[in-house]
Amino acid sequence: MEGKGLPAMKDDLIHRDLASIVGEDYASNRPEELFIYSVDSGTEGPRKVDYVVMPKNVDQVQKIVAVANQHRIPITPMGANLTLNGLGLPVNGGIVMDMKRMDRILELNRQRKYVVVEAGVTQGMLGSYLEKNCPELEHSRPEAPPMATIVGNIVIRGHGYLSLRYGNNSHHINGLEVVLPTGEVCNIGAGCVSPWPFCKGPLPDMTGLFCGWNGTTGVITKLSLKLFPKRRMLDVVGYAMDDLELVPELLYQVTHTDMVDNLFVVGFASDTHESHKYVTASITGDLDEEIAYKKAVLKKIAAGYQEGRVRFDYPVWDPLKSRFVEKPPYVTPALAADFERGGGFRYCGAILPVDKIPEAWRKGMEIAHRLGINFSAGIQILGYCHSAMFGYVYPFNRAEEQEVERVRKAMRETNEAVLQMGGIPWKAEVAAQKQIIEKMEPNTHDLMKKIWKALDPNGIMNPGNWCK
Ligand SMILES: Cc1cc2nc3c(=O)[nH]c(=O)nc-3n(C[C@H](O)[C@H](O)[C@H](O)COP(=O)(O)OP(=O)(O)OC[C@H]3O[C@@H](n4cnc5c(N)ncnc54)[C@H](O)[C@@H]3O)c2cc1C
Incomplete structure (x- = not known):
C-alpha cells in the first residue's frame, strides 16, 4: 500500500487529480495544512497524511475514490475528528477526506419522524435546525462538542441522551447512502425500494456493514435518522x-x-x-x-x-x-x-x-x-x-x-x-483494536476479512484500522 513517502512526481499527479475534482481551494498537500489533519485532541498521532480533500457532493466523492483506486492510495473519511482515539486519522498515510463541506439538511418529515442529512452535518447544526423548524422532535445527541458530525457518531456506534430509551445512536438509522470502495453509490434501507427512507424496511440489514467499521467499508454520504418526541x-x-x-x-x-x-x-x-x-x-x-x-x-x-x-x-x-x-x-x-x-x-x-x-x-x-x-x-x-x-x-x-x-x-x-x-x-484506538482482535473468535475475524475483500478489493478504505 502506498501513502508513505510518495515520489515527488506522483505526489504532484495525485494532488492535481484531486484539485481537478474539488477545485484548488479544497485539495492540499501543503505540510502546514496536512499537520492539522495528522493529530487529534487525545494522545494519538501525529500520523502521516499525504493529502487532504474536501468534497462537496457525492459525485466528487466517487471521483476521489476512483483516484485512490487508480493510485492504490488509502482514503480515511473524517468528520470532526473528535473521537479522542485517533479514529479519524490515517494509519497508513494517504488521503484524508474531510466531509465538512457536505453540510446540507435535505429533508425533514415530521409525521414520519425522520430527517435526512449529508455526512458533514454536525450535532449543533441539526439541533438548531430542529429547534427552529420542529421543536417537538429531537435526535439523540451525544455529549460531544457541537461540531461532531451526526455520521461520525453513528459510524462509531455512539450514544446520546436518548440511548437509555431507544438504544445507541446507530439503532436510529433508517437508511444510508454510501459510496462503496469500488466507487458505486449504494442506497441502503427502505429508500432502496420506496421513494422514502422512512425505515430500514423488512430487508437484510446492511446498515451494519458501515457501523462500527471506522470507515473501512465505504464513505457514507447521506443518512436518514429517526427523530423522537421532545417533551416540554x-x-x-x-x-x-x-x-x-x-x-x-x-x-x-x-x-x-x-x-x-x-x-x-x-x-x-x-x-x-x-x-x-x-x-x-x-x-x-x-x-x-x-x-x-x-x-x-x-x-x-x-x-x-x-x-x-x-x-x-x-x-x-x-x-x-x-x-x-x-x-x-x-x-x-x-x-x-x-x-x-x-x-x-x-x-x-x-x-x-x-x-x-x-x-x-x-x-x-x-x-x-x-x-x-x-x-x-x-x-x-x-x-x-x-x-x-x-x-x-x-x-x-x-x-x-x-x-x-x-x-x-x-x-x-x-x-x-x-x-x-x-x-x-x-x-477503540488502533492498539486497543489489536487487543480486541486477539480475543475475537478467529471465524468472526475471518468474516471481517472476507467482507473487506468483497467490498474493497484494492484495500483503499482506511487500511490499518481494525487491523485491516
Ligand atoms: C468531550 C467529548 C464528549 C464526547 N461525548 C460523547 C458521547 O456522549 N457519546 C458519544 O457517542 N460520543 C461522544 N464523544 C465521542 C465522539 O466525539 C463523538 O461520537 C463524535 O460524534 C464523533 O464524530 P466526529 O465527527 O468527530 O467523527 P470522526 O472522529 O471524524 O470520525 C469517527 C470515525 O468515523 C469515520 N467516518 C467519519 N465520517 C465518515 C463517513 N462520512 N463515512 C464513513 N466513515 C466516516 C472516521 O474515519 C472515523 O473512523 C465525545 C467526544 C468528546 C471530545
Whole structure:
C-alpha cells in the first residue's frame, strides 16, 4: 500500500487529480495544512497524511475514490475528528477526506419522524435546525462538542441522551447512502425500494456493514435518522450512596419504573474508595403533575433501602443539575480535562454488563493510583440496563510528555482489564483494536476479512484500522 513517502512526481499527479475534482481551494498537500489533519485532541498521532480533500457532493466523492483506486492510495473519511482515539486519522498515510463541506439538511418529515442529512452535518447544526423548524422532535445527541458530525457518531456506534430509551445512536438509522470502495453509490434501507427512507424496511440489514467499521467499508454520504418526541419539561433527580455494590440493583429498579429518560452514574476525580457514588435520573413530561408523579415513584425506591444507605436527592446539586438538564451538556470536558495545566484527556469507553460496574470502578481507581494520574468515571446506562458505557476518564497536561505517556499506559491497561471483565472497549484506538482482535473468535475475524475483500478489493478504505 502506498501513502508513505510518495515520489515527488506522483505526489504532484495525485494532488492535481484531486484539485481537478474539488477545485484548488479544497485539495492540499501543503505540510502546514496536512499537520492539522495528522493529530487529534487525545494522545494519538501525529500520523502521516499525504493529502487532504474536501468534497462537496457525492459525485466528487466517487471521483476521489476512483483516484485512490487508480493510485492504490488509502482514503480515511473524517468528520470532526473528535473521537479522542485517533479514529479519524490515517494509519497508513494517504488521503484524508474531510466531509465538512457536505453540510446540507435535505429533508425533514415530521409525521414520519425522520430527517435526512449529508455526512458533514454536525450535532449543533441539526439541533438548531430542529429547534427552529420542529421543536417537538429531537435526535439523540451525544455529549460531544457541537461540531461532531451526526455520521461520525453513528459510524462509531455512539450514544446520546436518548440511548437509555431507544438504544445507541446507530439503532436510529433508517437508511444510508454510501459510496462503496469500488466507487458505486449504494442506497441502503427502505429508500432502496420506496421513494422514502422512512425505515430500514423488512430487508437484510446492511446498515451494519458501515457501523462500527471506522470507515473501512465505504464513505457514507447521506443518512436518514429517526427523530423522537421532545417533551416540554425536563428535570433530574439523584441518588447518593457510599456502597458501590448497591449501584447495579438500584439501576435495575430505576429502569424498571419505565419513567426515566437518561441514567448516569458519576464519580469525581478526587474520588476514593470511600466517597459517594451518584446516580442521576432524567425525567421528562408535559405536565407538572406528570413530573411530580415520576419523582414520587423514584423517591420510593430510595425509601426501600435501609435508612441512609441510598439517599434520594432533589433538587440535585446545581452543577449536576445543569449537566443533565441543559442539552447538550457541556460540563463533562470542563470537569475532566486538565485545561489549567495545558489541557487534554482520554477516556476508555468500555461497553460492559451493568453488574460489572463496581469491579470496573475499582480497577480504574487501582490503575490511576498506581500510575499517579487522576481518574473520574462517567457511566451512561444504555437501553434500560442492557449495557453500560463505562467512561474511564484520564486527564493530562499535554506539555508534560511523561504524564501523556502515563495516560497512554493507563489506556492500555484499562483496555486489557475491560476485556478480562468480559467487556469491549468502545471506539477503540488502533492498539486497543489489536487487543480486541486477539480475543475475537478467529471465524468472526475471518468474516471481517472476507467482507473487506468483497467490498474493497484494492484495500483503499482506511487500511490499518481494525487491523485491516
Ligand atoms: C468531550 C467529548 C464528549 C464526547 N461525548 C460523547 C458521547 O456522549 N457519546 C458519544 O457517542 N460520543 C461522544 N464523544 C465521542 C465522539 O466525539 C463523538 O461520537 C463524535 O460524534 C464523533 O464524530 P466526529 O465527527 O468527530 O467523527 P470522526 O472522529 O471524524 O470520525 C469517527 C470515525 O468515523 C469515520 N467516518 C467519519 N465520517 C465518515 C463517513 N462520512 N463515512 C464513513 N466513515 C466516516 C472516521 O474515519 C472515523 O473512523 C465525545 C467526544 C468528546 C471530545
